[in-house]
Amino acid sequence: MMWRALSADWLKIRGKGIWFLVFLGPIGLVAMQGLNFGLRYDYLRQQYSADLWGGLLDNVSGFVPTALFLGGTLVCSLIANVEHQMSSWKQLLALPISRTSVFMAKLMLCLLLVAVSCLLLSVGIVVLGLILGFKADLIPYVDVVRIGFMSYIAALPVIALQLWLSLANRNQTLPVALGITLSLTSFFSMFLSEWVPLTWPYLAWDSSNRLLFSGAGLLLGMLVFLPGAVHFARKDVD
Template identity: 60%
Template structure:
């Protein structure tokens, strides 16, 4: 049932602008670094002499957490808004499909959409490095890590945002919360590395990245489970 619901959700998001957002985020990050390196190429080549690829990846990685928080917020809101805008919750839940399948399908949809975005980021970064003449010795493993590991650390926010977006017809609360967290996330580095807003960064950086990956995955699924329990019991308009 979940797969049938997921297939239906993919059809519903056509012409909703979600795919544009999925492509915009990684392309925007890469374009920003293209401008950064294009304007200061000689200086940055001197600064990162001998490890140009690492310098490029580090510059991209600095902006990945804030992009993730914004992406998670907007994707969750847009996916939930498909039902809110058409007031179709009662019709959807009257179908012979469980609420668990409906909620799980929407979480899976958000996860897959953001996974596509995370895949495009290392591809775009690799193409930028090649265009800048950094050589063909591409650090594929590092690129994949910076693309996907921070996302695993951000799973708690994905679960929370989807829960809130499905709960509230007015999306101002979940969107405002997500934007606020994105804006304050760069300053969270001054707090403990175990502060949840730091999990995406330390899922990629640091000697104990596996701790933060595990914390993100476990906490994300705990919040998703709580959201699922609430969704199964709530009345719909």
Template identity: 55%
Template sequence: MMLKALSADFLKIRGKGLWFLIFIGPIGLIAMQALNYGLRYDYFTQKYAGRLWETLLSDILMFVPISLFLGITLVSSLLANVEHHTNAWKQLLALPISRGAVFSAKFMLGALLLALSCAVLAIGTALLGLSLRFGSSDMPVWDILRLSFLPYLASYPALALFIWLCLTFKNQAIPITLGVMIAITSVFSIQLSEWFPVNWPLFGYIGPRQELFVLTGLLSGAVIFLIGTLHFNRKDVN
């Protein structure tokens, strides 16, 4: 049942701008670093000789959390607006399909779209390093994959929360405002405890306990997802 709802949602997002958002986020991040390194190529190659790949990944990491939180907010809102803008909730929920399946399909679609965006980031990072002649023999493939996907997995609580909020509120100003605030906070939250939830995507990649932050993110995301599903099952949706 959930797979049928998921396939229907895939059809609904055609022409909604979601695919553009999924690709433009990581491509824009890579383009920003390409400009940065292109303008100061000699400086970077001389100062960071021997650890160019490491420096590139560190520079990209600075923008991964804010990109993730903004992406989660916008993807969740656009998925919910497929029904909100057409007032199609009553028709959808009148079909022989459970509310839990509807909620799960939206969450799964959001997770798949963001995972695709992370894959684009990984490919773009590798291509950028190669185009800058950092060398293919010492390319840190595993670190590139970790950078692209571990922060994403650690951000599952945000994904579950914003899918829940965006499906619940027809007025998307509330979840979007909250999402933007969280994204901006992630830029400065490094000064706070590493266990501050907004910091989990960052510490899911750096530090000696990355696995712990990723696991905490996944488990917390599962809890929020279950609470959101129970609430969505009982709430009247206009």
């Protein structure tokens, strides 16, 4: 049932600008670092002469949590808004499919879209490095994949919360405002306690316990998902 709902949701997002957003985030981050290295090329090559690829990844990593929180917020809001704007919740939930399956389908769609964005970021970093003249045989493939996906897993609690709020509220002001606030706050995550989930995407990249913070994000994300699914299953819809 969930897969049928997911297939229907996949068709609904066509022409809604969501794919533009999925591409915009990683392309924007890569372009920003392209400009950064382009303007300070000689200085940065000298600074990171021991590990050029590592220097590029470190420069990107500080913006990844913000991009994940903001991108996840907007993707969740746009997906929920497809049903809110069309006032199609009653028709959708009248179908022979459980509300939990509907919620899970939309969660899976959000996670898939954000995962595509993370994959594009990894590919974009490799392309940018090659354009900058970094050696292809020194590409740190594990780190290139890790910079997006480890942080992505650690950001799951925020994505799950944003989907819950977006589906529960016809007016998207609250979830979008919260998402923007969390995104801006993540710039200062290195000054917060490691117990604060906002720090986990950054610590999943830049800490000695990377797997711990990614695992914590996965676990808390599942814990946030459960009450969200229960609330959606019991909530009256317009």
